[in-house]
Amino acid sequence: MKSKIMTMDKAIKEFVRDGDVVYLGGFIQHEPYAAIHEIIRQRKKGLTVSSCAGMIALDQLIGAGCLDRVITTYTWNPLPKPAHALRRCMEKGIPHEIQMEEYSILSLTLSYFAGALDLPFVATKTLMGSDLAKNPSFLGENKLKIIESPFNGEKVCLVPPLKHDIGIMQVQRADNFGNAQAWGVMGDSKYGINSCSRVIICAEEIVDTEVIKRDPGRTIIPGFKVSAVVEEPWGSHPSYVTGCYDMDWRYFSFYDKATETLDGFENYLKEWVYGVKDRSEYIKKIGKKNLDALKPKPWSGNPVDYGYCAQYQEDYVS
Amino acid sequence: MKSKIMTMDKAIKEFVRDGDVVYLGGFIQHEPYAAIHEIIRQRKKGLTVSSCAGMIALDQLIGAGCLDRVITTYTWNPLPKPAHALRRCMEKGIPHEIQMEEYSILSLTLSYFAGALDLPFVATKTLMGSDLAKNPSFLGENKLKIIESPFNGEKVCLVPPLKHDIGIMQVQRADNFGNAQAWGVMGDSKYGINSCSRVIICAEEIVDTEVIKRDPGRTIIPGFKVSAVVEEPWGSHPSYVTGCYDMDWRYFSFYDKATETLDGFENYLKEWVYGVKDRSEYIKKIGKKNLDALKPKPWSGNPVDYGYCAQYQEDYVS
């Protein structure tokens, strides 16, 4: 099998197209900030971005003008503070008007689940009664349906399968072929990333397939669904990757202050996105001392065993 | 918190009641044979047993007369040979007539999934057109519904949430409180075991909660849903538990021949179920040499890391 390893630059160029419906994986951890910055650098346009529960990824993509449409459940600077570029956009249409389709975490995760399995829809008891249900945006009639259950007549909410042209996610480790393993708080990520026609896996570490095969229960997406694998340590900074690095609270605090004004936001992009060539330059800019402070104390357990007998019992064979 | 550890005898006496709807966990591996034999020894009656894809568990429960109703996708001696007690029952009503509700693995797993989440139903494109869809048994009109999708008008099949009074499953390890970890081929088990009001976890090994917390991604059901924990090594024999013991093909072969006639089946129960007090006597009867032959060669991987920084970065705090 051919290796799918490539640079971030090439992966974004080849697989993210203007106008795509893009899924951003990660539930706080695993958000692909390195890929997001490359999307901004390549000035992608007209994207619809779907992200269940992230930090400032949507804020940056909105502020940079890459998006026309968003599907999400919230966008927030985790301090918690409002996300400034989102506010400017929603309150004042800066840099341009966007449409936002909002769900709750459970209903959106069920929609990704339906998308990943290509189920016609899933029925739930959440969401009804809220103004989220009453205010569809660009999905219109297809955001959800409230019907009477054919089983018992009760009102139920049907959520549709959400599918995506391209999905991007940071993981702890992957092999050359895209078999990707991730752990920690997983949120919606497994279903979201499996609902995409093309997938870019950004990995903290590229491992031999043998490592994958020694613990195949960790794999969240099989390699055959993956288009590109990018080795990108620290790719989720300033968010975190369990066991690799902690959340950089100071960076979020800095981002909050830096992007409060439109000028400030533009300057942030100039310095931290347009001003660096790639993730390794960004990381150099963060500096070793700051990175060292984010390294976790180890917390690991007993490996589990997948063994079996290599031969059949003799008198069964004979 | 109070420990839920008890003997199999006590767990079955206390938590499995005549007439219960019982879920049997395990997808070939993890089938709770020790618990099944105790159910037979305690001569439970009138059970409805739901089991997605097992080996001879249903065959034994049917032959022993514990069941009135079954929900399943197949019952087969894995050689593959027909299951003799099942055949006698379905073809000749021995020991008494039972009703069997049959699904496919995907549709039944989706029903367990809906049961575990208590979703009103899940829509799928499988099952339509088959005679499984056209021949409901005791679930009648509630086995499934074929409707036109409110989203696009296409025909879709709705499967209902299946829930159970009691679920029983063998796992690799659990703590005193029922936090249970399992790995390997999982099939329907995670959804099935989470769709039960009461749960008995049978564990190859009881571990300290610290072991669970060192790899919490392995947990398939949280302890608060569990009623009883039974330490029962070899509890899935003659089937297997990944990393603990391999499948005992010779025993299945023996069972196939031994139970071909009704007399043979009764003698099998007398010798291997009624004739032993508990699992440890059964295991003694299998014998050390035979058990040793089932011990797997080890196959384990790198432990994964869940670490984080114990303190906040200083200037974020200040």
Place this chain on the structure above:
Amino acid sequence: MKYSTDYSPIEMMIIAGAREIENGQILIVGTQWPIITTLFAKKTHAPDITICYEGGVVLESIPDRIPLFTGDPCIASNSVLLNDSLDTLGMILHAGYPDIAFLPGANVDRYGNINTTCFGDYSRPKFRLGGSGGACDFGSLAKRVITMLEHERQRFPERVDFITTPGYLDGSDSREKAGLRPGTGPGAVITTLGIFRFRKDTREMYVDTYYPEGSIEEVKKGFQWDIKVSEDVKVADPPTEEEIRILRDEIDPFGMYLKNNKAKTISTL
């Protein structure tokens, strides 16, 4: 047991919230005040509660660093189950297990509806907030929702601008008519001024309890409508000295919640 004479309204709110919890209960817990409140309860009178978070976390012990939000890295290595949102919002919350759902809120109205989406018009808001996250799921599905927020009058409009999280909607049986399950919905709103519950018939919020430092008049001024007061309105016991010590020194030693105010919720413009 000695009552404290040196505590803040925030500390009183946290302790009042914790008192709603019985040992052994299953809780699903939102971000900010609910986190510190439930961990405090676990540290004191309710050590056997189970704490669930929306991203797929089941905690049975207290992390050695207090989480600032429910996706905080420190919860990963202290949980007994760690997987995805269908494990907690699905197989726990939608399945009906939690005894209480704890939520923060920007605005709460007369029928316990919560707004964390926007102030003003949804399509062109005056102030855009974060959105639902899992809050709408908590409010739609949980048997007993407890909302915790700082008590400022602008947070308590008669009707929220946007129902992010359904409470009793328009009161009476409007919640059930919308399709939400009977036996679910708001149980209490706990603020820095008091504890507010809901009438069984009209489902309207009323003053159940106020704090020893306050008065009924002060409490009533905290609402934009004429809130009713229970005939047997109660005055809460103050926190004990020991409770305040545990809260400050053991639960929040870095002062993330109580001193540095990293958890303060957005109210209005």
Place this chain on the structure above:
Amino acid sequence: MKYSTDYSPIEMMIIAGAREIENGQILIVGTQWPIITTLFAKKTHAPDITICYEGGVVLESIPDRIPLFTGDPCIASNSVLLNDSLDTLGMILHAGYPDIAFLPGANVDRYGNINTTCFGDYSRPKFRLGGSGGACDFGSLAKRVITMLEHERQRFPERVDFITTPGYLDGSDSREKAGLRPGTGPGAVITTLGIFRFRKDTREMYVDTYYPEGSIEEVKKGFQWDIKVSEDVKVADPPTEEEIRILRDEIDPFGMYLKNNKAKTISTL
């Protein structure tokens, strides 16, 4: 390359099945003959195929012991993804990824419907078989279903007693009318006598290919209805000596499939 002159009908069937596979394809694979067929293909001309099993298994390599069924313990330590049925039957099969679904079958009829449930009346069968397992899902959802079974006349009734696994039902567009997706359904039936495919219009099975040892007459006698024969009916190439050597010595060294017949499927009474 030398053709073998010493091979069994079962070996010919396996090799004919393997020839349907192109390198790089995604396969979802049922128990018995499909297992050895797909592993043989992976060992020979199609090393980059991905093999998926119903219990939650994705294999990219050949286990060092041949699985006897898709839940065999030996697959756990050779897979690249190992989880549950929603991972494979759901996120792979229902999602439409497999190029081919390989199934065994007890009975197959004129329109490719498969019976693995019972002979005779469903409510009181003459012979009760195992049931669907995942077979109904394969048949309902896969783009191209290939069924493999030993060719005995009693296995090929004009109409099966019970449709466990839908083929083209009553032919023409009856499959789509039942709600199954367009572009899915039986692609071929491969037996110990030949390869049978389906007409695009009537969806009826016809004789596409027979094996060098056989004849059209013999093949036609293997069906309980008057099966049509393609105008350009083909004769398969025999296996090569190298293919037979690999199949026997490398794929099935313990003889589980080829000698001990542990995989033989039930046909009838």
